[in-house]
Amino acid sequence: xxxxxxxxxxxxxxxxxxxxxxxxxxxxxxxxxxxxxxxxxxxxxxxxxxxxxxxxxxxxxxxxxxxxxxxxxxxxxxxxxxxxxxxxxxxxxxxxxxxxxxxxxxxxxxxxxxxxxxxxxxxxxxxxxxxxxxxxxxxxxxxxxxxxxxxxxxxxxxxxxxxxxxxxxxxxxxxxxxxxxxxxxxxx
Numbered sequence: 001x002x003x004x005x006x007x008x009x010x011x012x013x014x015x016x017x018x019x020x021x022x023x024x025x026x027x028x029x030x031x032x033x034x035x036x037x038x039x040x041x042x043x044x045x046x047x048x049x050x051x052x053x054x055x056x057x058x059x060x061x062x063x064x065x066x067x068x069x070x071x072x073x074x075x076x077x078x079x080x081x082x083x084x085x086x087x088x089x090x091x092x093x094x095x096x097x098x099x100x101x102x103x104x105x106x107x108x109x110x111x112x113x114x115x116x117x118x119x120x121x122x123x124x125x126x127x128x129x130x131x132x133x134x135x136x137x138x139x140x141x142x143x144x145x146x147x148x149x150x151x152x153x154x155x156x157x158x159x160x161x162x163x164x165x166x167x168x169x170x171x172x173x174x175x176x177x178x179x180x181x182x183x184x185x186x187x188x
Contacts, residue, residue, distance in 0.1 A: 001025070001028070001030075006019050006028045006029045006030070007028075007030065007031070008028075008030045008031070008033045009030070009033055009042075009124075010025055010030045010031065010032050010033065010034065011033045011034070011124075011125065011128050011129065011132065012033075012034045012035075013034070013035055013036050013129065014034070014035040014038075015037060015039050016034055017034045017112065019036060019104065019105020019108045019109045019146065020104075020105060020106070020111060021034075021105070022034065022105070022108050022109070023105060023108050024109075032112070032115075033124050033125050033128075034111065034112070035116065035123060035125060036112040036113045036115075036116050039069075041091075041112060042092070042093050042105075043090070043091065043092070043093060043094060044092075044148055045091065046091040046092060046093070047064055047088075047091055047092055047112070049106075049109075050113060051063075051064045052064065052100060052101075053108060054071075054102055054107075054110075056106070056107055058100075059071040060077070061077040061100050061102065063079060063082075063086075063087050063088075063092070063098075063100070063105065063136075064084075064091075064092075065082070065087065065088045067079055067082040067086065069100070071102050073143070073145060075101055075102045075103065075104070076099050076100070076101050076102075077099060077100045077102065078098070078099045079098040079099065079100065080097045080098060080099070082098070087097075090155050122147070134167075138166050139162060139163065139166065144162065171185070
């Protein structure tokens with residue numbers, strides 16, 4: 001999206017929800033309507049990332065049991081001194097040494113999961129995503145999942161023709177007809 005103007009609404013599924021992608025899009029002041037990757041527990045019924053309080057400025061992490069650990073330069077907080085005595089250990093990890101990794105884009109991903117709780121954002125996503133998914137399925141249907149040619153120019157030309165054909169087919173389905181030497185959509 002390098003050539004796109006700033007301030008667009010970007011709709012994407014969670015495959016495009018990485019922290020790096022989000023940060024780059026936000027630098028261009030785009031409004032992100034991207035489903036965030038969910039935070040999953042390490043053990044069934046266990047804690048997720050959002051159960052831990054991370055102070056990025058102070059470089060500390062506080063676990064749900066209230067234990068605080070410093071974050072190293074590598075981004076890891078070690079809770080090893082509390083591993084044996086913690087009453088919530090079973091919900092944390094099966095590992096003998098408990099640690100927590102803070103990714104480079106942690107702040108961005110936590111904000112994305114918080115923003116996803118907004119009903120308006122989820123409504124915009126639900127409004128547009130089905131059509132985008134349907135369009136992609138039309139594009140790759142009938143053996144068109146793989147590129148046909150070698151080289152960018154040939155494949156780009158093929159993709160443009162494929163999209164044009166799909167658009168024409170949809171217009172015909174919607175009632176495109178010839179009337180007085182002009183193409184018109186038939187009134188419904």
